[in-house]
Amino acid sequence: MNCIHSSLKDFMTAFIAVAIMLATGYVFFNLYGGRAEAADAAYQRGMQLLQILLGFAGTVVGFYFGRAPAEKQANEAQLRANQAQKDAANAQTEGAKAQDAKARVLKQVEQVARDLGSPPSGGSVLSHAAQAPQVAMRLNEIIRENS
Numbered sequence: 001m002n003c004i005h006s007s008l009k010d011f012m013t014a015f016i017a018v019a020i021m022l023a024t025g026y027v028f029f030n031l032y033g034g035r036a037e038a039a040d041a042a043y044q045r046g047m048q049l050l051q052i053l054l055g056f057a058g059t060v061v062g063f064y065f066g067r068a069p070a071e072k073q074a075n076e077a078q079l080r081a082n083q084a085q086k087d088a089a090n091a092q093t094e095g096a097k098a099q100d101a102k103a104r105v106l107k108q109v110e111q112v113a114r115d116l117g118s119p120p121s122g123g124s125v126l127s128h129a130a131q132a133p134q135v136a137m138r139l140n141e142i143i144r145e146n147s
Contacts, residue, residue: 017060017064020057021057021060024050027049027053031050112139
């Protein structure tokens with residue numbers, strides 16, 4: 001339906017433009033073709049009519065020459081806007097993925113910390129320090145899994 005409406009609108013616009021250009025040409029050739037020079041009042045009326053029609057003709061020419069670049073710019077702007085929306089959606093998705101990865105890594109680090117536990121109160125920090133290589137290996141695994 002929209003396509004039919006657009007085609008009808010374009011047809012009517014073109015029809016009016018052609019009618020204005022034909023009327024302007026007709027008046028112009030009648031004025032300068034020798035018919036209206038015999039009667040001075042008719043020549044003056046014809047000149048006034050020609051001035052009005054030339055204003056309309058200028059509007060028609062300006063419309064058709066300005067329409068194509070304006071439509072092209074509008075289409076390009078629409079394409080850029082669509083691309084910006086896609087980029088924004090992708091950025092949002094990537095941000096959500098990054099938040100999920102961060103939460104997953106934090107949970108894994110917290111689990112390693114719980115597994116490590118606190119040193120015994122009896123002062124046996126050395127036995128606790130012996131677990132450091134194992135903790136480092138586990139942290140490296142977490143980093144590799146989430147890279």
